[in-house]
Amino acid sequence: xxxxxxxPPMQALAVFESAARLASFxxxxxxxxxxxxAVSQRIVQLENDLGAPLFERTPRGVTxxxxxxxxxxxxxxxxxxxxVAAADIRARRSDEALTLLTDFGFAxxxxxxxxxxxxxxxxxxxxxxxxxxxxYDPHRDHADVAIAFGNGDWAPCTSTRLFxxxxxxxxxxxxxxxxxxxxxxxxxxxxxxLHVQPxxxxxxLSWRGWFAAQQIVAPDERHGMMFNxxxxxxxxxxxxxxxxxxxxxxVDELVATGQLVRLADEPVTTASGYFLVCPPARPEAAATPLxxxxxxxxxx
Numbered sequence: 222x223x224x225x226x227x228x229p230p231m232q233a234l235a236v237f238e239s240a241a242r243l244a245s246f247x248x249x250x251x252x253x254x255x256x257x258x259a260v261s262q263r264i265v266q267l268e269n270d271l272g273a274p275l276f277e278r279t280p281r282g283v284t285x286x287x288x289x290x291x292x293x294x295x296x297x298x299x300x301x302x303x304x305v306a307a308a309d310i311r312a313r314r315s316d317e318a319l320t321l322l323t324d325f326g327f328a329x330x331x332x333x334x335x336x337x338x339x340x341x342x343x344x345x346x347x348x349x350x351x352x353x354x355x356x357y358d359p360h361r362d363h364a365d366v367a368i369a370f371g372n373g374d375w376a377p378c379t380s381t382r383l384f385x386x387x388x389x390x391x392x393x394x395x396x397x398x399x400x401x402x403x404x405x406x407x408x409x410x411x412x413x414x415l416h417v418q419p420x421x422x423x424x425x426l427s428w429r430g431w432f433a434a435q436q437i438v439a440p441d442e443r444h445g446m447m448f449n450x451x452x453x454x455x456x457x458x459x460x461x462x463x464x465x466x467x468x469x470x471x472v473d474e475l476v477a478t479g480q481l482v483r484l485a486d487e488p489v490t491t492a493s494g495y496f497l498v499c500p501p502a503r504p505e506a507a508a509t510p511l512x513x514x515x516x517x518x519x520x521x
Contacts, residue, residue, distance in 0.1 A: 233267040234296050236260055237275065241293040245282055318347045319508040322364035325352050326451030327495060330471040332368075335519055342515050346508055354450060356424060357498055365506040366513070367498040371424060380496040381513075383520045384470055387488040388426045391467035391481040392458055403464060403484055406435040413463035414445035415454045426491055431466060434489040455481075 239249040240260060250257045268275050275289035285293060323332065328350055339348070353362070357369035359378050373380045392403060402408030414428050423430075432439035446463060448454045455472065458465040459480060467476070467483065475481040497516060499509065 229267055229270050233263045233270070235300075236263040237267055238293065238296045238300060240264060240276070240283065241285055241289065242297070244284065318349070319366065319506055319512055320349045320351065320364045321366055321368065321512075322351045322353060322357060322362050323368040324354055324370060324451070326455070326468070326471050327368055327370075328352050329452045330455065330474065334474060338519070339512075339515060343508075343511055346511065348512075356420070359498075359500045364500070365509055367500075368495055368516075369498050370493065370495050372493050373496050375496075375498045378498045378500050380498045381517070383495045383497055383516070385494040386426060386491040387469040388431060388466050388490075389469070389488040390431070390464050390484040391472055391476065392464045392484065393461050394479065394482055396458075396461045396463070397482055397484070399461075406432075406437055406485065409464060409484070410437065410440045414440070414442075415457050415463045415465040416442060416445050416447045417451050417454055417466075418447055418449040425468075425493065426466065426489060428466060431489050 236249065236253065236255075239252050240246055243249050243252065246260045246264070247257045249255075250260045253260070264276065271288070271292075273288045274286050275292060276283040277286055332350070336348075339346070351362075351364060356371065357364075357367040357375060359375055367375075368383065369375065369380075370386075373382060390403075390409060392400075397403055400408075400412055403412055410432075416428060417425065419427055428442070428445070429439040446457065448457065451468075451471070454465045455467075455475070457463060459475070464484065467481065469488065472481055476483055497513065499505070499513075
């Protein structure tokens with residue numbers, strides 16, 4: 222490569238493009254987060270490298286020389302080509318990426334056992350799972366989709382019900398064998414109950430609500446154990462520590478495999494449940510429709 226073919230300094234070209242487009246060294250400095258002397262120094266560096274003036278300095282500002290206009294057109298077209306190529310690469314890289322927000326219980330007991338089927342159905346999909354116990358807030362949480370528990374109102378998002386809230390007490394077979402009185406709702410009032418830390422306002426059915434549905438006065442919560450995660454509640458139940466409220470479909474697999482047993486034939490149902498929530502304010506990820514179809518198929 223000859224001296225004439227050598228490219229000018231890249232950083233100086235970026236500064237030059239900003240100054241030429243804005244017709245001002247000061248405006249370019251503000252855009253680039255630099256100082257006016259730093260911009261002027263880069264332009265002088267570029268002019269020295271090319272051996273030609275690029276700007277005419279006047280009290281009113283700067284204007285391009287004929288050589289400056291020729292260079293600006295070449296730099297403008299080149300930077301636009303780079304911008305378009307970079308945007309295309311980013312878009313293609315994100316086409317099969319999905320950020321999903323849900324709570325610990327759903328992620329642990331429903332989603333995790335199905336991840337292999339998800340990978341088999343959508344082999345090119347990259348999923349980032351984010352968990353939170355604070356509920357989904359479209360103004361706070363940044364996710365392509367959410368599987369959230371509530372009443373279906375996450376305005377301005379769209380929501381699709383996946384599961385209605387259906388709750389039945391569950392415990393381990395060992396705990397039931399040691400406490401046969403757990404087989405009746407009234408018998409539960411004398412046994413250790415496992416609680417999920419409540420929220421304000423209350424988002425899911427509590428033991429107090431379950432007992433109210435049975436027309437039984439609930440025992441004092443201080444006689445049980447409180448956890449800030451449903452996954453910990455279920456783990457405590459598996460470890461024979463007491464009785465938990467079991468949400469369908471989260472405990473279905475544990476019941477089917479005999480690790481937990483249900484203590485009532487009829488669940489308590491409410492208007493709440495799990496919903497697929499999609500925020501409308503952001504461009505939908507290309508993977509979202511694929512994931513939605515897979516999810517609804519699994520729920521069916």
